[in-house]
Amino acid sequence: xxxxxxxxxxxxxxxxxxxxxxxxxxxxxxxxxxxxxxxxxxxxxxxxxxxxxxxxxxxxxxxxxxxxxxxxxxxxxxxxxxxxxxxxxxxxxxxxxxxxxxxxxxxxxxxxxxxxxxxxxxxxxxxxxxxxxxxxxxxxxxxxxxxxxxxxxxxxxxxxxxxxxxxxxxxxxxxxxxxxxxxxxxxxxxxxxxxxxxxxxxxxxxxxxxxxxxxxxxxxxxxxxxxxxxxxxxxxxxxxxxxxxxxxxxxxxxxxxxxxxxxxxxxxxxxxxxxxxxxxxxxxxxxxxx
Amino acid sequence: xxxxxxxxxxxxxxxxxxxxxxxxxxxxxxxxxxxxxxxxxxxxxxxxxxxxxxxxxxxxxxxxxxxxxxxxxxxxxxxxxxxxxxxxxxxxxxxxxxxxxxxxxxxxxxxxxxxxxxxxxxxxxxxxxxxxxxxxxxxxxxxxxxxxxxxxxxxxxxxxxxxxxxxxxxxxxxxxxxxxxxxxxxxxxxxxxxxxxxxxxxxxxxxxxxxxxxxxxxxxxxxxxxxxxxxxxxxxxxxxxxxxxxxxxxxxxxxxxxxxxxxxxxxxxxxxxxxxxxxxxxxxxxxxxx
Numbered sequence: 001x002x003x004x005x006x007x008x009x010x011x012x013x014x015x016x017x018x019x020x021x022x023x024x025x026x027x028x029x030x031x032x033x034x035x036x037x038x039x040x041x042x043x044x045x046x047x048x049x050x051x052x053x054x055x056x057x058x059x060x061x062x063x064x065x066x067x068x069x070x071x072x073x074x075x076x077x078x079x080x081x082x083x084x085x086x087x088x089x090x091x092x093x094x095x096x097x098x099x100x101x102x103x104x105x106x107x108x109x110x111x112x113x114x115x116x117x118x119x120x121x122x123x124x125x126x127x128x129x130x131x132x133x134x135x136x137x138x139x140x141x142x143x144x145x146x147x148x149x150x151x152x153x154x155x156x157x158x159x160x161x162x163x164x165x166x167x168x169x170x171x172x173x174x175x176x177x178x179x180x181x182x183x184x185x186x187x188x189x190x191x192x193x194x195x196x197x198x199x200x201x202x203x204x205x206x207x208x209x210x211x212x213x214x215x216x217x218x219x220x221x222x223x224x225x226x227x228x229x230x231x232x233x234x235x236x237x238x239x240x241x242x243x244x245x246x247x248x249x250x251x252x253x254x255x256x257x258x259x260x261x262x263x264x265x266x267x268x269x270x271x272x273x274x275x276x277x278x279x280x281x282x283x284x285x286x287x288x289x290x
Numbered sequence: 291x292x293x294x295x296x297x298x299x300x301x302x303x304x305x306x307x308x309x310x311x312x313x314x315x316x317x318x319x320x321x322x323x324x325x326x327x328x329x330x331x332x333x334x335x336x337x338x339x340x341x342x343x344x345x346x347x348x349x350x351x352x353x354x355x356x357x358x359x360x361x362x363x364x365x366x367x368x369x370x371x372x373x374x375x376x377x378x379x380x381x382x383x384x385x386x387x388x389x390x391x392x393x394x395x396x397x398x399x400x401x402x403x404x405x406x407x408x409x410x411x412x413x414x415x416x417x418x419x420x421x422x423x424x425x426x427x428x429x430x431x432x433x434x435x436x437x438x439x440x441x442x443x444x445x446x447x448x449x450x451x452x453x454x455x456x457x458x459x460x461x462x463x464x465x466x467x468x469x470x471x472x473x474x475x476x477x478x479x480x481x482x483x484x485x486x487x488x489x490x491x492x493x494x495x496x497x498x499x500x501x502x503x504x505x506x507x508x509x510x511x512x513x514x515x516x517x518x519x520x521x522x523x524x525x526x527x528x529x530x531x532x533x534x535x536x537x538x539x540x541x542x543x544x545x546x547x548x549x550x551x552x553x554x555x556x557x558x559x560x561x562x563x564x565x566x567x568x569x570x571x572x573x574x575x576x577x578x579x580x
């Protein structure tokens with residue numbers, strides 16, 4: 001199994017602390033040593049860093065741990081190869097452009113017998129089931145929203161939930177996806193959520209003897225959601241997602257949640273805090289650390 | 291004007307030496323301080339590094355100068371903004387996937403009034419005329435080769451020359467493009483070529499007090515073509531390309547050249563050395579430095 005991580009924040013934030021914990025699982029505290037990748041979204045554009053070296057030893061991972069790149073949405077992945085050899089081409093996140101926005105996608109799981117027909121404009125570059133699933137998701141979204149310029153997450157979310165459920169029939173399909181506006185997280189077997197807001201604690205990593213006083217870099221108005229396969233800190237309240245759930249986050253807040261038939265917790269969570277749309281979210285440009 | 295650089299090689303080669311000279315032009319020996327990018331092709335896949343900081347001072351550029359990434363095809367660009375603000379989104383090279391291969395594209399010049407209609411699957415993420423031209427080129431190629439899986443350079447080259455000439459009617463259109471198999475170089479105003487093969491010299495950079503004995507890292511069978519807006523070394527025989535020319539390089543050798551009506555040199559060059567196809571090129575995996 002690979003390990004996923006994502007951040008959605010209402011201000012551009014660095015992920016050097018979280019990435020330090022995640023990268024340790026790439027060959028040191030975990031067996032996910034077949035490469036890694038991090039995608040930083042700056043509105044429509046995304047910068048992607050991938051390497052086929054273990055995240056715990058890669059020079060590029062070392063660079064990313066020590067040179068904070070601030071972004072409102074970040075996706076990261078450390079790989080344990082199941083399908084496709086250890087190569088750049090098979091490192092997540094994968095990237096494609098749709099309607100003038102970069103979409104990133106990272107997957108944890110294993111899909112069997114999922115070989116859909118893909119058009120010439122969306123074909124996998126590597127050999128993973130994951131990139132194939134991403135290409136199919138985007139192809140379906142393109143077909144559904146053919147007439148629209150760039151659909152908002154409110155339109156995309158229910159379609160994404162429907163498509164995710166269809167792919168999940170083929171196996172474990174924990175995934176993260178983003179277009180830089182919204183972060184989509186789908187749980188199949190394991191995905192955990194953490195909401196951070198004022199007052200910010202001193203966080204302690206699970207995988208390293210490292211702590212960070214989050215109150216130093218974050219102001220009272222800052223808020224962020226972290227998503228990870230397994231909790232990255234040992235003194236914060238990470239909540240597991242339920243199987244089959246799709247949640248959507250915008251500017252550090254949950255804005256949408258699918259409600260599979262056997263699930264009430266998701267509905268409760270959604271009603272406990274009023275839904276916030278991207279338009280309603282107060283955005284500022286102060287620094288934040290995660 | 292921006293500055294372009296590319297390498298085509300028959301073995302995976304590092305470009306740390308050339309990039310050191312190019313990066314100096316990004317704010318120190320040149321005025322191209324609005325960001326930079328480097329694309330490394332590994333067969334169908336491409337890793338892209340971009341930054342909106344000056345290449346002469348960027349921490350990422352420093353990383354790339356000191357951590358050689360070996361690839362058979364490399365494209366690089368340092369930017370002096372003419373259209374679009376200084377942001378990641380506007381840093382070349384740009385990347386898109388077509389038929390399961392990453393295509394990279396970098397441009398030097400300025401296009402006026404070039405606003406073609408682009409489909410939803412190929413729209414610029416940034417604000418440059420360059421990315422718009424790239425999207426249009428790929429859109430046209432997709433339409434022309436709709437029925438083929440992935441056309442070979444022999445099919446793509448004449449179409450690319452025709453499309454390049456069409457875009458060049460709108461202004462200066464020096465560009466580099468690659469799908470990891472072939473490197474396409476189109477000159478409008480300024481582009482220089484250098485063929486390196488055994489025996490390899492000690493090369494001296496134009497922009498730095500730095501020399502490299504190319505014979506140390508390169509074997510008798512290694513060969514490479516370098517393309518740059520202005521020569522990067524001061525003791526090698528860089529040849530200017532003619533206006534309107536498109537040349538194609540595979541595995542460190544020129545394999546195709548367009549012949550604009552006013553141009554005979556290109557024809558002579560093409561006949562002086564027999565054309566080599568990708569299939570015919572002897573490929574090995576020894577190290578090489580450029």
